[in-house]
Amino acid sequence: xxxxxxxxxCEIHLKGKxxxxxxxxxxxxxxxxxxxxxxxxxxxxxxxxxxxxxxxDYDLICDKLKKIPGVHTFSKGLVxxxxxxxxxxxxxxxxxxxxxxxxxAVNRADKTFPIRSMDACRELGGRVLDNYKDLTVxxxxxxxxxxxxIREDGKTFIYCDVEYGISGMPVGSAGKGLLLISxxxxxxxxxxxxxxxxxxxxxxxxxxxxxTGEAAKEKVIELTKKVSEYxxxxxxxxxxxxxxxxxxxxxxxxxxMITIMxxxxxxxxxxxxxxIGAQAIITGESxxxxxxxxxxxxxxxxxxxxxxxxxxxxxxxxxxxxxxxxDIDTYDTSILPYEDCCTVFLPKFPVIKPSIxxxxxxxxxxxxxxxxxEAIQNAEKYQF
Amino acid sequence: MVYLDNxxxxxxxxxxxxxxxxxxxxxxxxxxxxxSGGISALKExxxxxxxxxxxxxxxNKDICFTSCGSESDNLAIFGLSKRGYYCTTKGEHSAVYKSxxxxxxxxxxxxxxxxxxxxxxxxxxxxxxxxxxxxxxISVMHVNNETGAINDVNFxxxxxxxxxxxxxxxxxxxxxxxxxxxxxxxxxxxxSISAHKINALKGVGALIFKKGLTLTPLIFGGGQENGxxxxxENVFGIKVFEFAAKxxxxxxxxxxxxxxxxxNYIKDNLNKEDFEIISSKNSSPYILTVSAKGLRGETVMxxxxxxxxxxxxxxxxxSKNRYSRVIEACGYKKDVLEGVxxxxxxxxxxxxxxxxxxxxxxxTVENLKKVMQ
Numbered sequence: 001x002x003x004x005x006x007x008x009x010c011e012i013h014l015k016g017k018x019x020x021x022x023x024x025x026x027x028x029x030x031x032x033x034x035x036x037x038x039x040x041x042x043x044x045x046x047x048x049x050x051x052x053x054x055x056x057d058y059d060l061i062c063d064k065l066k067k068i069p070g071v072h073t074f075s076k077g078l079v080x081x082x083x084x085x086x087x088x089x090x091x092x093x094x095x096x097x098x099x100x101x102x103x104x105a106v107n108r109a110d111k112t113f114p115i116r117s118m119d120a121c122r123e124l125g126g127r128v129l130d131n132y133k134d135l136t137v138x139x140x141x142x143x144x145x146x147x148x149x150i151r152e153d154g155k156t157f158i159y160c161d162v163e164y165g166i167s168g169m170p171v172g173s174a175g176k177g178l179l180l181i182s183x184x185x186x187x188x189x190x191x192x193x194x195x196x197x198x199x200x201x202x203x204x205x206x207x208x209x210x211x212t213g214e215a216a217k218e219k220v221i222e223l224t225k226k227v228s229e230y231x232x233x234x235x236x237x238x239x240x241x242x243x244x245x246x247x248x249x250x251x252x253x254x255x256x257m258i259t260i261m262x263x264x265x266x267x268x269x270x271x272x273x274x275x276i277g278a279q280a281i282i283t284g285e286s287x288x289x290x291x292x293x294x295x296x297x298x299x300x301x302x303x304x305x306x307x308x309x310x311x312x313x314x315x316x317x318x319x320x321x322x323x324x325x326x327d328i329d330t331y332d333t334s335i336l337p338y339e340d341c342c343t344v345f346l347p348k349f350p351v352i353k354p355s356i357x358x359x360x361x362x363x364x365x366x367x368x369x370x371x372x373x374e375a376i377q378n379a380e381k382y383q384f
Numbered sequence: 385m386v387y388l389d390n391x392x393x394x395x396x397x398x399x400x401x402x403x404x405x406x407x408x409x410x411x412x413x414x415x416x417x418x419x420s421g422g423i424s425a426l427k428e429x430x431x432x433x434x435x436x437x438x439x440x441x442x443x444n445k446d447i448c449f450t451s452c453g454s455e456s457d458n459l460a461i462f463g464l465s466k467r468g469y470y471c472t473t474k475g476e477h478s479a480v481y482k483s484x485x486x487x488x489x490x491x492x493x494x495x496x497x498x499x500x501x502x503x504x505x506x507x508x509x510x511x512x513x514x515x516x517x518x519x520x521x522i523s524v525m526h527v528n529n530e531t532g533a534i535n536d537v538n539f540x541x542x543x544x545x546x547x548x549x550x551x552x553x554x555x556x557x558x559x560x561x562x563x564x565x566x567x568x569x570x571x572x573x574x575x576s577i578s579a580h581k582i583n584a585l586k587g588v589g590a591l592i593f594k595k596g597l598t599l600t601p602l603i604f605g606g607g608q609e610n611g612x613x614x615x616x617e618n619v620f621g622i623k624v625f626e627f628a629a630k631x632x633x634x635x636x637x638x639x640x641x642x643x644x645x646x647x648n649y650i651k652d653n654l655n656k657e658d659f660e661i662i663s664s665k666n667s668s669p670y671i672l673t674v675s676a677k678g679l680r681g682e683t684v685m686x687x688x689x690x691x692x693x694x695x696x697x698x699x700x701x702x703s704k705n706r707y708s709r710v711i712e713a714c715g716y717k718k719d720v721l722e723g724v725x726x727x728x729x730x731x732x733x734x735x736x737x738x739x740x741x742x743x744x745x746x747x748t749v750e751n752l753k754k755v756m757q
Contacts, residue, residue: 250755
């Protein structure tokens with residue numbers, strides 16, 4: 001009898017001829033996530049099995065599996081040879097300590113196995129009842145569903161509890177994006193959402209030293225690390241935005257400051273994307289959340305782009321975003337009280353419905369191009 | 385680099401470290417050990433205690449070493465259960481302030497005294513409250529860590545005890561110890577100090593308390609420090625504390641005059657139209673708090689760091705409440721609150737570097753003002 005972890009995926013089942021590609025990608029993501037833990041990995045039909053690990057590492061493995069997009073559910077179980085007595089022993093082991101109602105479900109893929117599934121269910125259920133007085137049968141809505149999977153390869157898996165992963169698609173299956181990360185609550189969540197859909201991400205952060213400090217940068221580094229756990233590693237580019245902000249402040253209209261700032265951020269992000277091979281820009285914008293996130297504001301910022309901009313949170317309420325940020329453990333870091341580049345030089349009344357024409361006029365007042373080039377040249381890169 | 389954030393922490397004294405080195409190398413024994421090494425370590429702790437008590441002329445007081453000033457404050461505040469109001473000032477360090485909020489959570493009646501404009505406690509209001517209410521415990525800090533204001537704690541304690549001698553009086557002396565000459569009076573029941581503010585190490589503090597006062601420990605275990613603070617004693621840290629205190633107390637008068645001179649120089653030479661001086665004339669010479677009106681303290685701090693000067697911004701800003709709770713309680717408005725910068729000295733700072741600093745400070749603020757306009 002050996003302990004195993006059985007890992008299942010979900011949406012990949014909907015794939016047609018290219019399903020193998022997704023399965024292999026998920027497999028390689030899981031393997032690379034578990035690379036520092038001694039284990040044996042096997043890919044079976046529609047599921048993966050991890051075994052031969054130190055039982056003390058079980059919780060660590062679970063934590064890692066819960067951060068791999070594409071992993072739908074997984075179960076700790078036992079594996080034995082296709083022998084009814086061994087199976088029965090394993091079923092009793094799995095039921096140990098459980099109370100309430102149960103049901104045994106047998107799946108007999110190995111048609112050479114001498115006992116038919118219905119008979120096996122009855123016999124195993126009977127043995128459980130004989131051994132555990134605290135368990136009773138309920139076949140329609142059991143507290144514990146004991147699964148017995150008799151496989152064609154001569155092995156049987158016995159498992160009960162199911163733990164949930166984050167589902168989604170394997171990272172790397174949906175291209176590469178560049179996430180604008182600010183240090184607030186929304187952008188790490190936006191990154192997580194895209195990672196969950198299989199997009200490989202890098203991040204860009206705009207830093208305004210000395211108006212914002214080292215602590216603000218450290219905070220973004222911390223957030224990037226947390227998101228990178230769902231992304232199988234990540235690069236962070238920190239772009240110094242100070243000179244650009246000072247120029248905008250000096251030359252442009254006060255109420256257009258944020259609009260122009262965001263347009264320049266987009267330009268920098270687009271050029272950086274070209275450099276690193278990103279195909280889309282990701283932001284944490286949510287419709288109507290602040291003045292720059294109105295539909296007019298978004299139209300005005302995206303006008304400068306020749307590539308898609310994805311806003312996974314566009315229709316999310318703040319409370320829903322906060323809930324996800326707590327789930328992915330970025331919330332506590334996000335609310336650390338350091339200045340970020342958007343709060344420096346904040347105009348009293350930012351324009352809510354900016355026009356592209358005015359934005360262009362204001363931008364023409366200073367030499368944006370050289371500042372943008374300089375900012376990209378001096379970007380610092382961090383790897384996680 | 386010129387370090388002017390000495391109220392946050394100080395550079396450990398090399399002399400004190402060297403002298404105490406033996407307790408990290410040869411004499412590393414556990415002071416609870418019954419062999420000679422252990423007994424000698426315990427003796428060393430005892431001599432450190434005697435010395436530290438002597439610096440405060442605290443002959444009939446006891447002392448318990450802790451891990452920091454905050455622990456000392458917590459031990460004082462949670463170590464006694466008194467009836468009636470627990471009172472403190474609106475200017476306290478968070479170690480006291482937050483402990484009082486916790487007392488409130490635990491069902492105690494808590495009251496915070498108002499401050500004067502300089503950050504010292506409003507004595508009139510304090511005494512009025514003590515007269516009119518049943519008060520069990522009062523905590524007043526000696527030197528305010530954000531404004532440098534000095535409270536005459538011996539006088540306050542005396543007046544309080546005239547009204548009600550049963551009140552327990554605690555003083556957070558973290559920013560005063562080793563800096564201001566002071567003899568602890570019999571009216572003071574508890575006095576907290578910290579090592580790393582006087583060129584010793586982080587990780588050591590102490591609570592001085594009246595003999596016979598029965599405190600409930602925060603940490604239980606092997607019964608060290610007469611059962612008041614279990615956990616193997618930090619002999620090395622305690623000895624560094626003792627040696628650093630010696631260095632301080634040997635020169636306490638000279639140091640006082642020296643930093644006073646530095647502080648006054650800055651005060652007199654900052655551009656009057658750009659700055660508001662928050663620290664009052666009678667405040668601790670070790671702390672000078674000013675505000676670059678209309679600018680952000682954090683930005684000024686970063687700009688000064690770029691020029692090689694490290695100052696504190698005195699406040700932990702938060703997105704909801706971005707200003708210092710203490711300076712706000714002094715009655716300042718937003719434009720002053722935003723620009724708070726705390727300069728805190730060490731006797732090792734020289735007048736030359738301070739002169740240079742003032743020029744840079746004036747210039748930095750002037751330039752930043754131009755950019756922000």
